[in-house]
Amino acid sequence: MNVVKAVKVPDRPSLNEKALRIARVETLSVNAPTIRAHKLSNTEIHHKTIIVVRVILANGAVGYGEGSTLGGPRWAEESPESIRACIDTYLAPVLIGRPANRFEALALAMSKAATRNTAAKAAVESALYDAVGKSLGLPAAQLLGGRIHDGFEVIWALASGDVDQEIEEARGKLAAREHRRFKVKIGLAEPHADVSRLTRLVEALPDCQIIVDINQGWTVAQCNRWIPALEELGIALIEQPIVARDRQNLVRVTARSRVPVMIDEGAFATSEVAAAGCRGAGTVLSLKLVKSGGLMEMKRAAGVGAAHGMELYGGCLLESGIGAAAHLAVFSTLPVLHWGTEHFGPKILSRDLIASGLTFRDFRIECPIGPGLGVEVDERYILSMADGAWRGSAI
Numbered sequence: 065m066n067v068v069k070a071v072k073v074p075d076r077p078s079l080n081e082k083a084l085r086i087a088r089v090e091t092l093s094v095n096a097p098t099i100r101a102h103k104l105s106n107t108e109i110h111h112k113t114i115i116v117v118r119v120i121l122a123n124g125a126v127g128y129g130e131g132s133t134l135g136g137p138r139w140a141e142e143s144p145e146s147i148r149a150c151i152d153t154y155l156a157p158v159l160i161g162r163p164a165n166r167f168e169a170l171a172l173a174m175s176k177a178a179t180r181n182t183a184a185k186a187a188v189e190s191a192l193y194d195a196v197g198k199s200l201g202l203p204a205a206q207l208l209g210g211r212i213h214d215g216f217e218v219i220w221a222l223a224s225g226d227v228d229q230e231i232e233e234a235r236g237k238l239a240a241r242e243h244r245r246f247k248v249k250i251g252l253a254e255p256h257a258d259v260s261r262l263t264r265l266v267e268a269l270p271d272c273q274i275i276v277d278i279n280q281g282w283t284v285a286q287c288n289r290w291i292p293a294l295e296e297l298g299i300a301l302i303e304q305p306i307v308a309r310d311r312q313n314l315v316r317v318t319a320r321s322r323v324p325v326m327i328d329e330g331a332f333a334t335s336e337v338a339a340a341g342c343r344g345a346g347t348v349l350s351l352k353l354v355k356s357g358g359l360m361e362m363k364r365a366a367g368v369g370a371a372h373g374m375e376l377y378g379g380c381l382l383e384s385g386i387g388a389a390a391h392l393a394v395f396s397t398l399p400v401l402h403w404g405t406e407h408f409g410p411k412i413l414s415r416d417l418i419a420s421g422l423t424f425r426d427f428r429i430e431c432p433i434g435p436g437l438g439v440e441v442d443e444r445y446i447l448s449m450a451d452g453a454w455r456g457s458a459i
């Protein structure tokens with residue numbers, strides 16, 4: 065009989081929890097201009113205020129995360145101001161001094177310190193994965209089960225509301241082999257005007273996939289009246305057509321529509337994903353860190369959605385390269401991401417907050433492979449665009 069002799073595993077300084085203790089948690093408010101106006105059903109943005117979180121460990125490793133919203137507290141309850149206040153006042157104090165590698169314990173501590181506030185928690189957890197990954201020399205994806213996918217086809221959003229501009233923009237993206245799938249933001253204008261706009265786009269972009277995001281802009285009656293027109297146009301997917309809190313009517317809209325319906329604002333917590341999946345409120349789920357409150361929880365949301373037969377879509381909230389990398393770390397470990405991803409945020413910003421690490425090529429975004437989130441934050445640039453200095457708690 066072969067006897068396996070126990071081998072003493074040598075001490076590895078990088079796994080020493082003293083070295084991985086969280087020494088500082090800091091936040092910076094960065095105003096990042098966009099290349100053009102981005103119009104949704106309920107807001108229009110020309111710049112993004114991004115809360116960058118910087119976690120510094122006792123070993124000197126620095127991790128970054130990003131707290132993102134769209135146009136203040138309109139897309140959801142959180143605003144850049146509330147994200148920053150929540151991190152500085154409530155989340156940082158429960159993290160300082162604790163080992164950063166205990167992701168589950170730290171997520172629990174943050175949940176006890178603050179209910180919901182999912183964008184704030186996700187920003188912090190992204191920074192923890194980045195710092196620990198860098199300390200161990202491992203990509204964040206490795207800490208989440210290991211990568212299955214190297215990259216995804218990436219969708220671009222058409223959201224200026226000016227159809228001639230949108231056609232030109234889309235043709236440019238197509239010619240540059242950057243994007244051939246487009247998400248059109250509708251719901252701001254009357255439905256008949258949106259359908260006319262979509263008709264023009266579909267005619268102008270014959271080989272492209274077109275999906276629409278109504279951002280809660282329609283009533284159930286408008287869905288009944290206008291979704292058949294979207295089907296006629298060959299629209300591939302309809303995102304969050306009605307108000308987020310009305311999951312019951314989303315069940316009806318989903319059942320009537322032959323075009324798949326995706327739930328976005330209507331399902332944040334994993335329990336809400338389960339409720340939506342059970343009842344058929346959407347057959348596609350948009351995954352976002354700002355909804356799940358962290359990388360691990362977003363992975364769980366994906367599992368719960370898939371267990372209910374939902375297809376998965378890699379959503380974004382126009383994050384910079386920091387947030388995009390955090391999403392990709394999770395997406396790359398999912399068995400299937402049926403609809404690919406829409407992490408075009410780094411390119412809608414006039415300049416990204418990272419200096420390197422993300423590659424867009426041949427209609428795809430490649431998942432970063434370096435330690436942590438695998439991207440290099442452009443500290444000098446973010447400070448030049450910041451509203452004040454880094455603010456934070458320390459041991």
Ligand SMILES: [Mg+2]
Binds near residue numbers: 328
């Ligand atoms: Mg959406």
